[in-house]
Amino acid sequence: MISRADQGLQPQRTALAWRRTALTFLVNAVLFLRAGLLSRDTWIASMGVVALLAGALTVIYGLRRESRFRHGSVDAIVVSPAVVVAVSIGALAICLTGLCLVMRSL
């Protein structure tokens, strides 16, 4: 079992970190949606939707892990490398879309 002293601290901080990350996905989603809808660019707008989904997935994953922590489930402590890779690739995809969005006016 996770010691009582750590129960509220480390897992909660990690869950909060996931939530903050979800927020940045959502902020970028709003920016892309706005840019895509204004310029009637369906690809940019759809990447906005993808970013929205990424944000939602991040929130859900954070909540899942937090509930696992609370039940003292030891095998849920360390994040799976697959999730880390998925988050990196998702964020990279959004960055590349941003690059295309910004380069359009060149």
Place this chain on the structure above:
Amino acid sequence: MTTEMRDKVTTRGKWMPSWRSEGNEPDYRFSLANERTFLAWIRTALAVLAGSVILEQFATHISPRWALVLIAVALCSASGLLCVLAYYRWRDNELAMRNSAPLPHNYGIALLAIFAVLAAAILACLLPFAG
């Protein structure tokens, strides 16, 4: 953390790269701290991206336009680099913790600082001439 707890700590997910079985499982608190740092880098990358998009979309009165777009492109590239860096930093730290080696040096901080200073300096030069 008791030894039996340490033995039971495994990672979820079906895919595990080979380096995952190297060394010893680190204290879970260090792994969580590493994970939070990874997320912080991802957030930084996405914040730089948001800044770049906002700059390109809303700073319409700054001339010349191509200089502004160039800054935005540079910031977007930096954000993409930071995403890749975030994963490798997380992975290298996990490996170092597993093998009880010193934590590797992180170049992302220098990269970020240089980009931020350059972008701010160029914008500061452009702003007085804004229409």
